[in-house]
Amino acid sequence: MPAMTKTAEPILEVTGLVKHYPLTQGILFKKQVGAVRAVDGVDFALGAGETLGIVGESGCGKSTVAKMLVNLEKPTAGTIKYKGEDITKMSGRALKAVRRNIQMVFQDPYTSLNPRMTVGDIIGEPYEIHPEVAPKGDRRQKVQDLLDVVGLNPEYINRYPHQFSGGQRQRIGIARGLALRPEIIVADEPVSALDVSVQAQVINLLDRLQSEFDLSYVFIAHDLSIVRHISDRVGVMYLGRIVEIGRDAEIYDHPTHPYTQALLSAVPVPDPEAREHRERIILTGDVPSPANPPSGCRFRTRCWKAQERCELEVPLLAVPAEFRLTTDPTAHDSACHFAEEKHVVPTDDLDDGVK
Ligand SMILES: Nc1ncnc2c1ncn2[C@@H]1O[C@H](COP(=O)(O)OP(=O)(O)OP(=O)(O)O)[C@@H](O)[C@H]1O
Numbered sequence: 001m002p003a004m005t006k007t008a009e010p011i012l013e014v015t016g017l018v019k020h021y022p023l024t025q026g027i028l029f030k031k032q033v034g035a036v037r038a039v040d041g042v043d044f045a046l047g048a049g050e051t052l053g054i055v056g057e058s059g060c061g062k063s064t065v066a067k068m069l070v071n072l073e074k075p076t077a078g079t080i081k082y083k084g085e086d087i088t089k090m091s092g093r094a095l096k097a098v099r100r101n102i103q104m105v106f107q108d109p110y111t112s113l114n115p116r117m118t119v120g121d122i123i124g125e126p127y128e129i130h131p132e133v134a135p136k137g138d139r140r141q142k143v144q145d146l147l148d149v150v151g152l153n154p155e156y157i158n159r160y161p162h163q164f165s166g167g168q169r170q171r172i173g174i175a176r177g178l179a180l181r182p183e184i185i186v187a188d189e190p191v192s193a194l195d196v197s198v199q200a201q202v203i204n205l206l207d208r209l210q211s212e213f214d215l216s217y218v219f220i221a222h223d224l225s226i227v228r229h230i231s232d233r234v235g236v237m238y239l240g241r242i243v244e245i246g247r248d249a250e251i252y253d254h255p256t257h258p259y260t261q262a263l264l265s266a267v268p269v270p271d272p273e274a275r276e277h278r279e280r281i282i283l284t285g286d287v288p289s290p291a292n293p294p295s296g297c298r299f300r301t302r303c304w305k306a307q308e309r310c311e312l313e314v315p316l317l318a319v320p321a322e323f324r325l326t327t328d329p330t331a332h333d334s335a336c337h338f339a340e341e342k343h344v345v346p347t348d349d350l351d352d353g354v355k
């Protein structure tokens with residue numbers, strides 16, 4: 001197996017990211033009785049110009065990760081490095097400058113756009129916080145250019161969100177995300193609320209914008225089929241953790257974690273012959289509560305491979321976070337004691353001239 005080398009300096013490096021929400025009891029005297037472990041130790045790196053897909057079922061912590069990346073939530077622990085600097089420790093002007101470069105596109109274009117604002121005001125709103133990007137006199141033109149870039153008629157600038165379809169509203173949300181010319185866009189299920197027929201159009205738009213504006217994407221979805229065409233690498237989340245991460249072809253063609261195998265088996269396959277040969281894995285039981293996750297492997301309560309070891313020992317991703325950004329097409333990591341043919345590099349190799 002080729003030695004894993006660090007190819008490019010990642011634009012974003014996330015290590016040990018944790019978000020616990022306190023669970024309280026009592027009305028007058030609130031007492032903390034526990035915590036919702038929404039995100040519980042997530043590591044990944046994002047390369048410049050790369051798209052990292054993050055998938056997982058509802059409640060596994062995807063949006064919480066997204067919110068921490070754009071500073072809408074403060075992590076309980078962990079670091080988020082943007083070009084080598086930890087943004088969780090920044091404040092004031094430095095933080096403002098970084099926030100400009102990391103923008104979010106939200107899931108629901110129906111609730112994320114203020115219905116009382118015109119499209120022009122919605123898209124131009126980020127300029128109120130960052131007037132240096134567009135002086136007042138230039139803003140109308142900039143907003144019209146953005147409408148054009150996302151495939152909407154610039155003359156619609158004075159219309160209101162209700163005058164647009166779902167797909168068009170998401171284009172407005174994307175235009176707003178682009179207003180400050182960010183380097184990174186965190187797209188939290190940007191097409192989940194849209195009709196299937198419109199989803200592909202919005203994904204194609206994001207794809208085109210990526211090359212036009214040199215963007216790096218964190219693209220969140222609950223379904224593996226949605227991120228397939230746009231992602232370079234995919235991370236699969238379960239109950240607050242990444243359980244498998246790798247190049248997208250590796251994840252789709254050789255999933256090694258039982259959870260990924262189950263998720264993939266639920267993805268519709270158009271080819272009837274392939275469909276026939278495929279093993280359908282039906283997961284039993286519900287996702288446990290993140291307030292009380294199972295010991296050891298969090299997936300063990302629904303896993304057909306689970307043994308005693310899974311209850312006692314937490315399976316970890318084998319490759320340290322700083323090496324997960326690699327162009328090696330076999331680079332692939334899975335947090336399972338019984339993962340099938342794990343494509344990981346022995347940790348001894350990692351010390352050889354790569355750091
Ligand atoms: N502000 C909050 N206070 C308490 N718990 C929260 C808060 N926000 C999220 N959670 C909990 O944290 C867990 C992860 O939530 P999150 O929204 O990140 O999941 P998700 O993967 O984005 O799910 P979905 O696919 O439904 O969007 C859930 O159990 C959720 O109920």
Ligand SMILES: [Mg+2]
Pocket residue numbers: 062063064188
């Ligand atoms: Mg979410």
